[in-house]
Amino acid sequence: MxxxxxxxxxxYDALEPYIDTLTMQIHHTKHHQAYVDNLNxxxxxELAAIPSLExxxxxxxxxxxxIRNNGGGHYNHSLFWxxxxxxxxxxxxxxxxxxxxxxWGSVEAFKKAFTQGAMAQFGSGWAWLLVQxxxxxxxxxxxxxxxxxxxIEGMNRGxxxxxxxxxxxxxxxxxxxxxxxxxxxxxxxxxxxxxxxRFVAAHRQLLVIAS
Ligand code: MN
Numbered sequence: 001m002x003x004x005x006x007x008x009x010x011x012y013d014a015l016e017p018y019i020d021t022l023t024m025q026i027h028h029t030k031h032h033q034a035y036v037d038n039l040n041x042x043x044x045x046e047l048a049a050i051p052s053l054e055x056x057x058x059x060x061x062x063x064x065x066x067i068r069n070n071g072g073g074h075y076n077h078s079l080f081w082x083x084x085x086x087x088x089x090x091x092x093x094x095x096x097x098x099x100x101x102x103x104w105g106s107v108e109a110f111k112k113a114f115t116q117g118a119m120a121q122f123g124s125g126w127a128w129l130l131v132q133x134x135x136x137x138x139x140x141x142x143x144x145x146x147x148x149x150x151x152i153e154g155m156n157r158g159x160x161x162x163x164x165x166x167x168x169x170x171x172x173x174x175x176x177x178x179x180x181x182x183x184x185x186x187x188x189x190x191x192x193x194x195x196x197x198r199f200v201a202a203h204r205q206l207l208v209i210a211s
Contacts, residue, residue: 001048002040005033006078014086018185020174028081031169035073035145042066057149068152072145076126079163083198085191092192096199099137111187114164117141118183124167129195130158131202159202162195 008028013021042064050056053075060068091107092100104110118127121141128140130148140148140156148158164186171182 001051002043003036003053003074005029005036006081008081010084010086015084015189018188019084023171023173026173027077027170032074032077035070035077038066039070039074042070054149057147058151061151061153068150069145072147072150075149076145076147076163076165079160079198080165083162083191083194084189085194086189088189088191089193089196090190092196094196096192096196103137114139115180115183118164118166119180121166127164127166128160129162130156130160131199131206132156132158133206135203135206159198159205161198161202162190 005028008024012024012028015024047056047063047067050059053071056063056067056071057075060071091097097107100107100110104113114127114129117139118141121127121143123143125141125143126145126147128142128148130138130140132138138156138158142148142155146152146155147163148155148160151157164183166179166183171179175182175185
């Protein structure tokens with residue numbers, strides 16, 4: 001199989017003024033496209049036969065670094081685009097909200113903890129909310145294009161349900177060095193309805209693993 005750049009579920013200017021049009025265009029058509037192209041270039045026939053990107057990443061320690069970097073880049077950006085919206089559900093609801101409140105005390109406290117993780121990631125990387133194999137939520141920050149699906153030494157593994165790209169290419173045109181301003185803008189376009197869909201799907205994936 002070869003991997004393809006997914007279309008955005010909205011126009012490039014849809015997330016204005018929080019994420020600017022030019023950043024979205026370059027991020028999607030140049031950065032994400034390059035991860036897809038370089039992933040396809042790095043696929044051997046054996047690796048191309050692996051039926052899903054999730055399975056490729058779950059065994060990534062066995063493969064060349066180009067698979068880790070570009071496979072991660074493709075997965076991470078594909079996730080990122082889908083959790084953003086011009087008309088987002090601005091608060092988590094239901095079971096997801098319950099688990100967040102149980103773990104962090106309140107949605108506000110959760111957002112503060114997630115923001116701290118995003119700010120503390122030195123250099124390029126991602127901040128994650130994931131569902132661990134025990135079903136519990138956890139926060140994680142990873143360097144480069146790593147993510148919690150990967151079987152990398154020391155990784156707190158699980159299914160990522162929310163991710164924030166903190167590479168400078170994600171915010172430098174509008175926010176320059178002010179990462180905190182970008183993280184703040186992210187909360188205005190994060191669609192909790194999409195995070196909740198991933199939360200429910202993650203539990204199904206974990207049930208399958210456990211059965
Ligand atoms: Mn990026």
